[in-house]
Amino acid sequence: MSSIISVANLSKTYGSGFKALKNVNLDIKRGEIFALLGPNGAGKTTLISIICGIANPSEGKVLVGGEDIQTSYRKARSLIGLVPQELHTDAFESVWATVSFSRGLFGKPKNPAHIEKVLRDLSLWDKKDNKIITLSGGMKRRVMIAKALSHEPQILFLDEPTAGVDVELRKGMWEVVRGLQQSGVTIILTTHYIEEAEEMADRIGVINKGEIVLVEDKATLMQKLGKKRLTLHLQGKVTALPESLAHYELDLCDGGATLVYDYDTKGERTGITSLLSDLRTAGIRFNDLDTTQSSLEDIFVDLVRTS
Numbered sequence: 001m002s003s004i005i006s007v008a009n010l011s012k013t014y015g016s017g018f019k020a021l022k023n024v025n026l027d028i029k030r031g032e033i034f035a036l037l038g039p040n041g042a043g044k045t046t047l048i049s050i051i052c053g054i055a056n057p058s059e060g061k062v063l064v065g066g067e068d069i070q071t072s073y074r075k076a077r078s079l080i081g082l083v084p085q086e087l088h089t090d091a092f093e094s095v096w097a098t099v100s101f102s103r104g105l106f107g108k109p110k111n112p113a114h115i116e117k118v119l120r121d122l123s124l125w126d127k128k129d130n131k132i133i134t135l136s137g138g139m140k141r142r143v144m145i146a147k148a149l150s151h152e153p154q155i156l157f158l159d160e161p162t163a164g165v166d167v168e169l170r171k172g173m174w175e176v177v178r179g180l181q182q183s184g185v186t187i188i189l190t191t192h193y194i195e196e197a198e199e200m201a202d203r204i205g206v207i208n209k210g211e212i213v214l215v216e217d218k219a220t221l222m223q224k225l226g227k228k229r230l231t232l233h234l235q236g237k238v239t240a241l242p243e244s245l246a247h248y249e250l251d252l253c254d255g256g257a258t259l260v261y262d263y264d265t266k267g268e269r270t271g272i273t274s275l276l277s278d279l280r281t282a283g284i285r286f287n288d289l290d291t292t293q294s295s296l297e298d299i300f301v302d303l304v305r306t307s
């Protein structure tokens with residue numbers, strides 16, 4: 001997959017002297033869903049604003065579809081649709097007028113067939129004549145996406161697309177975003193919901209204190225950084241573990257009814273085979289066992305803490 005966005009050596013120092021971005025390098029592949037994760041104040045909005053040409057970098061370069069966002073702003077910007085967190089629009093306008101107006105801002109000729117397609121894709125067609133003020137919160141968010149898609153961009157930025165919406169609406173939004181990807185749009189989303197990144201993203205980038213601390217395929221990330229936990233359900237309760245098992249750093253839980261062993265999936269050896277053999281030697285038997293993989297949330301918290 002080729003890069004549709006290329007960010008090189010990007011830094012941003014605000015007038016206050018605060019360094020919000022420090023030498024960021026990032027490539028976004030055409031057609032992917034990329035999730036940018038980071039705690040509050042990490043620099044997500046600053047990064048997106050620079051890529052979209054809303055803010056100027058202090059150093060570095062951004063290419064969008066091969067166009068420099070500073071020297072070829074109009075061309076680069078026309079490739080991007082930006083869905084901000086808040087809807088800035090006239091509450092008394094109709095859905096159709098609002099979305100058509102957004103297209104006009106990019107100097108594109110009228111294309112009612114495209115606007116109709118966007119509204120149908122977002123299940124807003126039957127609301128096209130409704131005033132924005134009469135729409136539910138979920139519909140308003142979809143209007144924001146429709147506005148961002150009105151000028152046929154190849155890239156869509158979604159800044160916290162599902163912040164504060166209920167679980168059902170969130171899942172509906174995920175469907176919409178997947179559909180957009182299938183239609184060929186590259187999607188970059190910022191989110192505080194780890195579950196959202198886990199569910200949606202092809203790749204994940206983690207930003208912390210203005211630095212990109214990790215960019216990885218989601219599946220590789222989960223595998224590489226994920227720890228696994230083996231839980232053994234013991235036949236009888238055990239009050240203390242023999243010295244011979246000390247190096248496994250086992251935890252006795254549930255009043256001695258279960259034994260928990262954390263192991264690294266990265267390691268050449270998990271230690272499971274020898275653990276089971278040593279348990280047998282120690283006379284500790286179990287009825288059942290299960291393993292669980294650490295979630296992206298565990299990985300993220302670890303990364304942000306240690307970086």
Ligand SMILES: Nc1ncnc2c1ncn2[C@@H]1O[C@H](COP(=O)(O)OP(=O)(O)OP(=O)(O)O)[C@@H](O)[C@H]1O
Pocket residue numbers: 014015016018020038039040041042043044045046047
């Ligand atoms: N205009 C500005 N002048 C000075 N500092 C700023 C300005 N805008 C943002 N900052 C600072 O830069 C840092 C990064 O802000 P940014 O909004 O990019 O973070 P974020 O990752 O988007 O956070 P959030 O998740 O809370 O939206 C913050 O510490 C913020 O206070």
